[in-house]
Amino acid sequence: MPPGGHGLVGREWAPYNDQAKFAGPPHGSGPAPQGNTVIDISVDELIALDQAHLIHPLHNPVGHAQAGPVILVSGQGAIVRDAHGREYIDGLSQLWNVNVGHGRRELAEAAAQQMSQLAFASNYTGQANIPAIRLAEKLVQISYPNLQAVFFTSGGAESNESAFKLARSYWRLRGHPNKVKIISRRWAYHGVTLGAMSATGMSAYWPQFEPRVPGFIQVAPPYCYRCELGRTPGNCPIDTAEDLEQTILREGPETVAAFIAEPVMGAGGVIPPPPEYFPRVREVCNRYQVLLIADEVITGFGRTGRMFALHHWNVQPDIVSFAKGVTSAYIQLGGIIISRELAEALRSLPPDQPWMHAYTYSGHATACAVGLKNIEIIEREGLVERAAEMGARLLAGLRTLESLPAVGEVRGLGLMCGVELVRDRATREAYPTASQIGARVIAAARQRGVLFRNRGDVIMMAPPLVITAEQIDRMVNVLGEAIREVTTT
Numbered sequence: 001m002p003p004g005g006h007g008l009v010g011r012e013w014a015p016y017n018d019q020a021k022f023a024g025p026p027h028g029s030g031p032a033p034q035g036n037t038v039i040d041i042s043v044d045e046l047i048a049l050d051q052a053h054l055i056h057p058l059h060n061p062v063g064h065a066q067a068g069p070v071i072l073v074s075g076q077g078a079i080v081r082d083a084h085g086r087e088y089i090d091g092l093s094q095l096w097n098v099n100v101g102h103g104r105r106e107l108a109e110a111a112a113q114q115m116s117q118l119a120f121a122s123n124y125t126g127q128a129n130i131p132a133i134r135l136a137e138k139l140v141q142i143s144y145p146n147l148q149a150v151f152f153t154s155g156g157a158e159s160n161e162s163a164f165k166l167a168r169s170y171w172r173l174r175g176h177p178n179k180v181k182i183i184s185r186r187w188a189y190h191g192v193t194l195g196a197m198s199a200t201g202m203s204a205y206w207p208q209f210e211p212r213v214p215g216f217i218q219v220a221p222p223y224c225y226r227c228e229l230g231r232t233p234g235n236c237p238i239d240t241a242e243d244l245e246q247t248i249l250r251e252g253p254e255t256v257a258a259f260i261a262e263p264v265m266g267a268g269g270v271i272p273p274p275p276e277y278f279p280r281v282r283e284v285c286n287r288y289q290v291l292l293i294a295d296e297v298i299t300g301f302g303r304t305g306r307m308f309a310l311h312h313w314n315v316q317p318d319i320v321s322f323a324k325g326v327t328s329a330y331i332q333l334g335g336i337i338i339s340r341e342l343a344e345a346l347r348s349l350p351p352d353q354p355w356m357h358a359y360t361y362s363g364h365a366t367a368c369a370v371g372l373k374n375i376e377i378i379e380r381e382g383l384v385e386r387a388a389e390m391g392a393r394l395l396a397g398l399r400t401l402e403s404l405p406a407v408g409e410v411r412g413l414g415l416m417c418g419v420e421l422v423r424d425r426a427t428r429e430a431y432p433t434a435s436q437i438g439a440r441v442i443a444a445a446r447q448r449g450v451l452f453r454n455r456g457d458v459i460m461m462a463p464p465l466v467i468t469a470e471q472i473d474r475m476v477n478v479l480g481e482a483i484r485e486v487t488t489t
């Protein structure tokens, strides 16, 4: 039975076949298998129902249909399997988040155990639950030495909203009510709720929803390959945070509450900073009493080869936003970890004046129980070190693709890498947008059994930290084949 055929119902989990090449039709009419369970509906019917009733993130019904949507049903380690039984390397850990890989029964058991004990326990003032208390303590231990306390959310955007609101309330409590502005960077991604969207620096996210929240300002990112100032590394005011400093001075330091940055920019195209960047950002923030918010929604929990990424540059933030990898995506959870000073300010609130910020599911016991078990797995299996080791292999592999004329730049840190494709390597001229090179490379890789994601013509990858060396090599080979196919035909 060829891959993509319909004879897979009830088949045992098959180990990943390195030779597999998935040239079958995008979807067919056979019943959809799920592990060993037969689902009583065909893939075609599923897709029809999806198109009738399901609104997707970044929704576009035509694009969705053209892609021949992949309906994933099971996974193991770095491999996922679709409703046809086709297997793929999960080259982006879905949305940069399945850090410990798929198929972890321990995490399912942690959730089941907690759910059978208690449906839900509010975490509003006056109540608490044991997993939330334990996970807060653990996060303080494994993040940065200056951090002290945790507020939980259900995802990344909620975490950033919480960070912005905390920054504003902190400065009010400290007698600086005008310190309200939030500075972020172009190409940043911080989520798409209104406040988070206003900090997100990818402008495509704005026009359908304008106006943005006032008081959000963007500065240039350290995107050296496409420097906004046309400078070279080592000679650039962006890299030394002078640009950030000038912006703070122009706005008035007495009006700026915080600067938010992803340690390695993710959705904007995997952009690691030059080494001097974050130490200089920290200095500038200190000089003007601006809080530094590290958005570690992607980079947290081992992704870059450190448990949290600012450790690469010995920098401590005032607030860390986290989500995704805290539970390896087995269940929704996010939050902020805040400095001793900020925690102290919250403690100084008068008894009749709560911090008026809340979510029903803040500190959900089941999510926190899964988070605790997930961190236990990351530590027990040495997955942070593994991300460093496999990341080095991935980056070295991708560098071999630099011989292809369309590969403009290969960059990355740990298991978070990007390959920027260009029409002319010498001038860095981009392909015309209409040629959709990045999207076509992604589609060609998918046909060969690897899932990547693109931002324009940047191919982005962040596989599970458990990925094997052989799977890394396969990702690189497939990407090379896909680039060749798309850029030479």
Ligand SMILES: Cc1ncc(COP(=O)(O)O)c(C=O)c1O
Binding pocket: 095, 154, 155, 156, 157, 158, 160, 189, 190, 191, 192, 262, 266, 267, 295, 296, 297, 298, 323
């Ligand atoms: C760095 C970063 N921050 C925030 C978010 C938003 O997270 P969520 O989609 O859970 O709201 C994302 C999502 O990809 C992200 O990459």
